[in-house]
Amino acid sequence: MLAIETKGLVKVFGKTRAVDGVDLAVPAGTVYGLLGPNGAGKTTTVRLLATLLKPDDGVAEVFGHDVRADPDAVRALVSLTGQYASVDEDLTGTENLILLGRLLGHTGKSARARGEQLLEAFGLTDAKDRQVKNYSGGMRRRLDIAASIFATPQLLFLDEPTTGLDPRSRNQVWDIVRAVVDAGTTVLLTTQYLDEADQLASRIAVIDRGKVIAEGTKGELKASVGVGSIHVRLRDAGQRAEAQQLLTRVLDADIQLDSDPVALTACLGGHATEQAAEALAQLARAGITVDNFSLGQPSLDEVFLALTDKEQAA
Amino acid sequence: MTATIEQLEAPKPEALAAVLVAKTRPPRPSALSASITFGWRAVLKIKHVPEQLFDVTAFPIMMILMFTYLFGGALASSPTEYLQFLLPGIMVTSVVMITMYTGVAVNTDIEKGVFDRFRTLPIWRPAPMVGYILGDLLRYVLASTTIMLVGLVLGYRPAGGFTGVVLAVGVLMAFSFAFSWVWTMFGLLMRSEKSVMGVSMLVLMPLTFLSNVYVNPATMPGWLQAFVNVNPITQLVSAVRGFMSGSADAGALSWTLGYTIAFTVVFGALTMRLYNRK
Numbered sequence: 001m002l003a004i005e006t007k008g009l010v011k012v013f014g015k016t017r018a019v020d021g022v023d024l025a026v027p028a029g030t031v032y033g034l035l036g037p038n039g040a041g042k043t044t045t046v047r048l049l050a051t052l053l054k055p056d057d058g059v060a061e062v063f064g065h066d067v068r069a070d071p072d073a074v075r076a077l078v079s080l081t082g083q084y085a086s087v088d089e090d091l092t093g094t095e096n097l098i099l100l101g102r103l104l105g106h107t108g109k110s111a112r113a114r115g116e117q118l119l120e121a122f123g124l125t126d127a128k129d130r131q132v133k134n135y136s137g138g139m140r141r142r143l144d145i146a147a148s149i150f151a152t153p154q155l156l157f158l159d160e161p162t163t164g165l166d167p168r169s170r171n172q173v174w175d176i177v178r179a180v181v182d183a184g185t186t187v188l189l190t191t192q193y194l195d196e197a198d199q200l201a202s203r204i205a206v207i208d209r210g211k212v213i214a215e216g217t218k219g220e221l222k223a224s225v226g227v228g229s230i231h232v233r234l235r236d237a238g239q240r241a242e243a244q245q246l247l248t249r250v251l252d253a254d255i256q257l258d259s260d261p262v263a264l265t266a267c268l269g270g271h272a273t274e275q276a277a278e279a280l281a282q283l284a285r286a287g288i289t290v291d292n293f294s295l296g297q298p299s300l301d302e303v304f305l306a307l308t309d310k311e312q313a314a
Numbered sequence: 315m316t317a318t319i320e321q322l323e324a325p326k327p328e329a330l331a332a333v334l335v336a337k338t339r340p341p342r343p344s345a346l347s348a349s350i351t352f353g354w355r356a357v358l359k360i361k362h363v364p365e366q367l368f369d370v371t372a373f374p375i376m377m378i379l380m381f382t383y384l385f386g387g388a389l390a391s392s393p394t395e396y397l398q399f400l401l402p403g404i405m406v407t408s409v410v411m412i413t414m415y416t417g418v419a420v421n422t423d424i425e426k427g428v429f430d431r432f433r434t435l436p437i438w439r440p441a442p443m444v445g446y447i448l449g450d451l452l453r454y455v456l457a458s459t460t461i462m463l464v465g466l467v468l469g470y471r472p473a474g475g476f477t478g479v480v481l482a483v484g485v486l487m488a489f490s491f492a493f494s495w496v497w498t499m500f501g502l503l504m505r506s507e508k509s510v511m512g513v514s515m516l517v518l519m520p521l522t523f524l525s526n527v528y529v530n531p532a533t534m535p536g537w538l539q540a541f542v543n544v545n546p547i548t549q550l551v552s553a554v555r556g557f558m559s560g561s562a563d564a565g566a567l568s569w570t571l572g573y574t575i576a577f578t579v580v581f582g583a584l585t586m587r588l589y590n591r592k
């Protein structure tokens with residue numbers, strides 16, 4: 001079951017093609033990461049899916065409902081925590097939640113009751129009667145997300161939920177996201193931070209200048225770029241020069257000599273695991289004893305830089 | 315203090331899980347209930363920033379004092395006598411002038427993220443706009459009351475009595491509700507608060523001055539009378555004056571109701587077009 005499906009989604013602002021033919025397939029019940037630098041088109045994509053903007057071309061469906069043809073059906077299933085605070089700064093935390101509850105059809109009394117529960121769960125009870133403009137960034141974010149799950153949505157959009165937060169508040173938001181997904185809600189999360197996508201998302205789309213330039217699970221993304229590495233520790237430091245020669249030949253790559261006199265690191269190409277196996281077999285055949293080895297996956301940062309570079313070169 | 319709260323309080327994932335279990339939604343609210351909720355939001359904003367009521371009290375008082383004593387001696391035998399003619403008109407002018415704040419409020423609010431949330435809710439689309447105007451009606455009532463009280467102190471005596479005054483204010487509220495849609499439209503159309511104010515002045519100055527608020531149109535040249543007579547403010551002032559003086563003006567009243575409906579339909583529709591496009 002797909003929570004979101006888009007085909008050839010386009011949004012143009014004047015001369016800027018903010019979203020330029022985006023295809024997405026977001027499975028229900030997962031966190032899907034939309035990763036991209038400033039101006040990539042993340043917010044625009046989210047606003048199209050949340051029925052705040054009308055697409056210029058292409059189709060977008062949320063749980064099978066077309067965003068253009070049936071926006072009210074989509075609105076009944078989704079909620080949005082925008083990049084900029086989507087709470088009313090002049091009102092208090094409690095008032096914000098009651099306002100929202102009543103707009104969702106609760107009576108004043110049940111809106112207040114659920115509001116109190118949410119404030120408690122989000123650790124905002126002590127601040128509930130203060131105006132939101134006096135909240136810290138982390139508290140504001142939490143209230144914002146609390147408002148978004150007032151009616152537990154099927155699909156939650158979080159647009160850069162941790163930008164500008166300190167590490168502690170960021171961790172709190174991550175815990176909240178995990179709890180929300182555990183409860184069965186699908187989350188579409190945009191972020192500029194690779195470690196955030198790495199921590200939370202099960203699938204990631206990397207987006208740059210309005211286009212999806214890579215998509216897949218974290219593992220697939222890293223593998224597709226093929227910049228893994230193998231790290232080898234020898235028993236005998238005396239054999240390192242020999243090992244270096246051999247690996248250079250087998251892997252056809254530069255070998256780094258680590259500061260540790262028994263260790264070497266080699267970069268791997270497209271078929272990282274086969275290459276690594278071959279390298280280890282050759283070392284054994286040459287009588288070089290390997291104490292231990294590890295395969296390093298490229299970090300998402302490397303993936304991201306590699307992908308955006310490719311894009312630039314093309 | 316903020317720091318200590320931050321340190322003490324953290325989200326509680328277990329409690330959160332319990333809250334998230336509730337998956338049933340109540341039925342969506344009616345158009346009326348959603349609009350009233352937005353009206354309540356406007357009232358809360360007044361509660362948190364009461365200074366904004368300065369505009370709706372000080373401005374009318376200034377208007378009534380200024381014009382009563384400025385023109386009173388010249389246009390009638392005494393300020394008190396002129397006040398009998400002026401008060402309904404100055405009440406209309408003051409209230410119609412402050413309707414423009416609706417546009418300013420829409421303009422400053424609409425770019426904020428909270429509107430994104432409202433627009434993703436499955437509610438009656440015009441509700442946020444109607445809510446503004448409902449909240450503003452409260453200010454109009456306050457302004458009218460202020461003027462009436464100051465007028466009574468200065469010697470105004472409405473022949474229509476209490477009922478006449480209430481009916482007059484009722485007509486004024488209905489018209490102001492309709493007229494506010496002009497400003498919600500400009501609030502959505504204009505880029506900045508300043509330009510909304512600019513346009514408002516451009517519209518309001520001729521409408522309020524080229525009317526029967528200050529003088530009887532009979533003394534004006536024919537071409538001006540032609541404009542003054544179709545000016546919605548003239549018709550509104552005649553209707554309000556009629557009720558307050560105890561002799562209802564049926565003609566002016568029907569004109570006013572016609573304008574009320576026309577403004578609501580035309581500018582309400584234009585506002586919603588712009589709102590949906592944003």
Ligand SMILES: Nc1ncnc2c1ncn2[C@@H]1O[C@H](COP(=O)(O)OP(=O)(O)OP(=O)(O)O)[C@@H](O)[C@H]1O
Nearest residue numbers: 013016018036037038039040041042043044045083
């Ligand atoms: N309302 C608008 N009018 C004109 N251009 C816009 C508008 N909204 C976005 N853009 C442009 O579209 C492009 C994509 O913007 P978008 O906000 O979607 O990027 P983003 O990935 O969310 O960036 P950020 O990380 O800075 O939030 C940018 O070049 C931006 O300037």
Ligand SMILES: [Mg+2]
Nearest residue numbers: 042043044083
């Ligand atoms: Mg953005």
